[in-house]
Structure formats: structure tokens, C-alpha cells
Amino acid sequence: MKPNFDLSIVLSHIEEAIRTYPKAAMFELAERGYNSLFEQLISCIVSIRTLDETTIPVSLRLFEVARTPEQLLSLDIPALTQLLYGTTYPDQKAYTMRGIAERILTEFNGNLPADFATLTSFKGVGPKCANLALGVATGQAAISVDIHVHRVVNRWGFVQTKQPEQTLKVLENKVPQNQWVNINRLLMPFGKHICTGTAPRCSTCPVLEWCEQVGVERHR
Structure with a gap:
């Protein structure tokens, strides 16, 4: 994970970037x-x-x-x-x-x-x-990890996990509870439309400066 990584800043940039996309x-x-x-x-x-x-x-x-x-x-x-x-x-x-x-x-x-x-x-x-x-x-503090969330946080280098269930446990230990619900609300559409599974849109990504691009072999 890059030394300047700040989850709150990253999520605020993502919130703005996904504004025009459909909600989860x-x-x-x-x-x-x-x-x-x-x-x-x-x-x-x-x-x-x-x-x-x-x-x-x-x-x-x-x-x-x-x-x-x-x-x-x-x-x-x-x-x-x-x-x-x-x-x-x-x-x-x-x-x-x-x-x-x-x-x-x-x-x-x-x-x-x-x-x-x-x-x-x-x-x-x-x-x-x-x-x-x-x-x-x-409104309970709860993190929901789907394939998009799992991929995005691993691509950032924020976690190093193989399965969504493992990602959930790591995120519960690393993410402030007031951001738990936002993890799925923001990262699901972000992963679906911007940080996609294949050829992610790295050239226009709003959080590229904080991303390690783990596993990215080809991007747009």
C-alpha cells in the first residue's frame, strides 16, 4: 500500500466519480x-x-x-x-x-x-x-464484500487476500466503523464501471495516485 494512502480521501474521490453511474x-x-x-x-x-x-x-x-x-x-x-x-x-x-x-x-x-x-x-x-x-x-455498521469490493481493495494493495470472506475480516480490522456501509455503497459501482475486472480505466481513475495496481496487466 502506498505510504500516502488515506481511505477517507480515497472514498471521497470515489463518491464524486460514481455520481453519474447507477447506484448499487x-x-x-x-x-x-x-x-x-x-x-x-x-x-x-x-x-x-x-x-x-x-x-x-x-x-x-x-x-x-x-x-x-x-x-x-x-x-x-x-x-x-x-x-x-x-x-x-x-x-x-x-x-x-x-x-x-x-x-x-x-x-x-x-x-x-x-x-x-x-x-x-x-x-x-x-x-x-x-x-x-x-x-x-x-444502518448497522456492516461491511458487505462482493467480487467488486474484493477486487478493488486488493488492487489498491489495501489488503492481500484470496477470497471475499478473508477480505471481510481484514476490512473489519482496518476500516473505521463509520465507513463500513460505504465500502459496498461506493466500491461496488466503482468496481463495476471504473476499476473493472479486465482493462480497468486507470488513465482516468480518480484514485490512481493511491493505487498499487496489483495484478493489472492491461488498462484503459
């Missing part, structure tokens, strides 16, 4: 009013291995008929699968969502606890979705 899906949905913990968790399940360009319209279609556990359980698997058409593994996600809704009603009296351990105890919910839902819906 969960944050966009929250701004549209779909900001309950249940809605955020369900949308994150929709987003697994699915582009934001699909995640948002599929989530909106689902929420037209089901925004609560009770409403979701009123849909059988074929109907729910149809609503999830366009996302990856829609039938599998339908079973996952119904399983979550059933447990919320039977174990938690209809109130989804805002608790990382509880969320990750649901089948099909990993640390990324649990933290993203908690951060966006409740």
Missing part, C-alpha cells in the same frame, strides 16, 4: 422505499449471481405482490418462481425465500431480528447478504 441495487431499492430488513434480505437473495440491471426489476416485480413474510408465503413455489424469472436459479431462490418467511413467522413471531448470526442461520444467506441487508436497512 440494494441502495437503489432502499431509496425507492423498499428498505425494510426483510425486503433488503429478499432482494439480496435475488441479486446472487445476478446483475443489478436484472435484480432491480425482478425485485420490484416481486414486491408488487409480496413485501412481507405473510404475503410471500401466500405464493406457492411455481408462482414465486415465475416472479423471479430472469434471475439465476429462480426455483432454488423461491424455496430459499419461502424457508426464510416460514421461520420468521414460526420462530420470530413475524419480526425478523436485526442480527448477523440470525440472518446467516437462514439457509441460502451468507455474510455478504446478511451484512448488506443490515447495513442498508438498519
